[in-house]
Amino acid sequence: MKEKVIKKLNLIFAERLLLEIDDRISYGYDGSFGQYIPEAVVQVLSTEEVKETVILADEYEVPIYPRGAATSLSGGPLPVHGGIVLDFSQWTQKLEIYPDDLLIKVSPGVKTEDIHKLAESHNLMYAPDPSSSKICTIGGNLAENAGGPRGVKYGVTKDYVIGLEVVTAKGKVIRTGGNTVKNVTGYDLTKLLIGSEGTLGIITEATLRLIPKPQDTLTAMAIFDDLYTAGQSISKILTSGVRPSKMEILDQNSINKVEDYAKLNLPRNAAAIILIEVDGDEDVLPKELNVIKEALESIGVNDIRIAESKEDEENLWRVRKLVSPAIVTSGYTKISEDATVPLSKIPDMFKKINELKNKYELDIVVFGHAGDGNLHPSINTNMRDQSEVSRVEDAIEEIFDYAIELGGTLSGEHGIGTMKRAFFEREVGQDGLELQKAIKKAMDPKNILNPGKIFPQDGEKRLVLRND
Ligand SMILES: Cc1cc2nc3c(=O)[nH]c(=O)nc-3n(C[C@H](O)[C@H](O)[C@H](O)COP(=O)(O)OP(=O)(O)OC[C@H]3O[C@@H](n4cnc5c(N)ncnc54)[C@H](O)[C@@H]3O)c2cc1C
Numbered sequence: 001m002k003e004k005v006i007k008k009l010n011l012i013f014a015e016r017l018l019l020e021i022d023d024r025i026s027y028g029y030d031g032s033f034g035q036y037i038p039e040a041v042v043q044v045l046s047t048e049e050v051k052e053t054v055i056l057a058d059e060y061e062v063p064i065y066p067r068g069a070a071t072s073l074s075g076g077p078l079p080v081h082g083g084i085v086l087d088f089s090q091w092t093q094k095l096e097i098y099p100d101d102l103l104i105k106v107s108p109g110v111k112t113e114d115i116h117k118l119a120e121s122h123n124l125m126y127a128p129d130p131s132s133s134k135i136c137t138i139g140g141n142l143a144e145n146a147g148g149p150r151g152v153k154y155g156v157t158k159d160y161v162i163g164l165e166v167v168t169a170k171g172k173v174i175r176t177g178g179n180t181v182k183n184v185t186g187y188d189l190t191k192l193l194i195g196s197e198g199t200l201g202i203i204t205e206a207t208l209r210l211i212p213k214p215q216d217t218l219t220a221m222a223i224f225d226d227l228y229t230a231g232q233s234i235s236k237i238l239t240s241g242v243r244p245s246k247m248e249i250l251d252q253n254s255i256n257k258v259e260d261y262a263k264l265n266l267p268r269n270a271a272a273i274i275l276i277e278v279d280g281d282e283d284v285l286p287k288e289l290n291v292i293k294e295a296l297e298s299i300g301v302n303d304i305r306i307a308e309s310k311e312d313e314e315n316l317w318r319v320r321k322l323v324s325p326a327i328v329t330s331g332y333t334k335i336s337e338d339a340t341v342p343l344s345k346i347p348d349m350f351k352k353i354n355e356l357k358n359k360y361e362l363d364i365v366v367f368g369h370a371g372d373g374n375l376h377p378s379i380n381t382n383m384r385d386q387s388e389v390s391r392v393e394d395a396i397e398e399i400f401d402y403a404i405e406l407g408g409t410l411s412g413e414h415g416i417g418t419m420k421r422a423f424f425e426r427e428v429g430q431d432g433l434e435l436q437k438a439i440k441k442a443m444d445p446k447n448i449l450n451p452g453k454i455f456p457q458d459g460e461k462r463l464v465l466r467n468d
Pocket of ligand 1: 065067068070072131132137138141146148149197198201202203204324450
């Protein structure tokens with residue numbers, strides 16, 4: 001990068017411009033794989049600073065990479081072509097609630113958990129709840145269109161964003177949407193930008209929609225003797241007339257890893273468990289759970305345990321929260337996918353993953369957001385064993401292809417980033433790919449905004465987990 005650019009960045013950011021290698025290295029990774037060292041990092045604290053940086057980047061054609069808390073599991077914030085990382089994690093000044101309008105306005109670096117807390121203190125709820133909400137930022141959630149366990153009833157991030165402030169690739173500050181749920185003025189740029197992974201514009205403020213906080217919750221754990229029935233029960237529950245607020249599945253391997261890790265008295269022999277939460281009026285909840293119980297009994301559930309106290313309920317949800325830490329401590333590197341399939345195809349996907357486990361001799365754990373078909377097959381991998389890494393790459397490719405064959409998608413919530421870009425065309429087709437590239441070109445003609453993401457690189461045909 002030209003010395004001139006560094007000098008100009010220094011004038012804007014002073015001590016918030018990081019050039020030392022020790023600092024830059026820590027901006028070279030995310031929750032996925034690969035390490036890429038940026039040439040400079042700037043810790044932005046205002047729209048004006050973003051604007052000035054983008055104008056510089058545009059003039060000197062330097063790549064810029066927005067970055068929140070770097071919990072992305074798809075390589076989203078990685079600075080794959082050098083350039084400047086825009087660190088948003090320090091920009092938390094705005095977190096304003098407008099209870100009468102059911103709105104919150106936020107800066108991009110605000111942690112999702114802080115939005116939840118503020119909304120709840122007004123008896124309201126910001127529904128999207130990625131499991132990483134204690135650490136991830138709203139900017140990252142917006143750029144990835146993050147989901148979470150509550151997605152089954154309440155949808156995902158895009159369903160709760162009604163307005164954005166965005167810095168374009170030319171350094172212009174625009175506003176999309178506004179302060180009203182209804183707004184049909186022109187193209188829906190808000191929806192286009194949500195989930196665009198920082199490749200179309202840089203989000204500097206968001207207006208989020210709130211809903212009333214449900215009065216209470218009730219949780220049950222359904223225990224199954226075979227995985228196929230567990231998969232089938234998901235559609236059965238969702239067509240029972242009751243909409244659970246959360247529905248998470250763990251296969252036997254996940255159950256045992258959590259049990260080894262935390263000793264929670266889980267049924268080790270079960271093929272799968274499903275954790276089901278209903279929320280709403282406290283008088284109605286037992287009746288709703290009863291409807292679900294009858295649906296499950298009709299399909300052949302082994303046992304159903306209903307939480308008898310709030311402590312019981314917390315313990316049941318602890319099981320789900322501990323899956324990732326339990327996997328990480330039990331082996332090597334956790335490679336987590338999020339191929340998503342239509343609800344009726346969940347049993348087929350389970351069957352396929354089991355076949356792949358045997359075919360490639362891999363330690364695959366399956367858990368995830370059962371209620372919206374969003375499974376997280378996670379593979380414990382020794383990244384130093386090239387033969388094992390190749391088998392993992394083959395297995396993941398088969399999972400992706402099968403998800404698409406079943407009418408599903410490569411990614412339900414983690415995004416395409418660098419990890420899935422080689423497969424992008426398989427889902428959207430050649431014409432679909434060309435149209436998406438044309439949108440990128442129109443909005444970022446010099447390809448300075450988060451380059452190397454979403455679109456396959458020249459000749460790239462498959463997933464490569466190691467970039468050494
Ligand atoms: C343990 C764990 C659990 C997780 N659970 C879930 C889950 O339940 N649901 C889910 O959806 N995801 C989950 N994730 C993935 C991840 O947390 C989400 O994708 C999250 O939205 C990323 O937020 P972040 O602040 O870490 O963003 P980063 O990882 O820093 O960045 C993500 C993307 O956003 C872009 N970006 C960041 N800020 C901006 C901005 N202001 N403007 C434009 N682009 C920007 C980046 O360039 C990048 O492409 C999980 C991850 C972990 C590690």
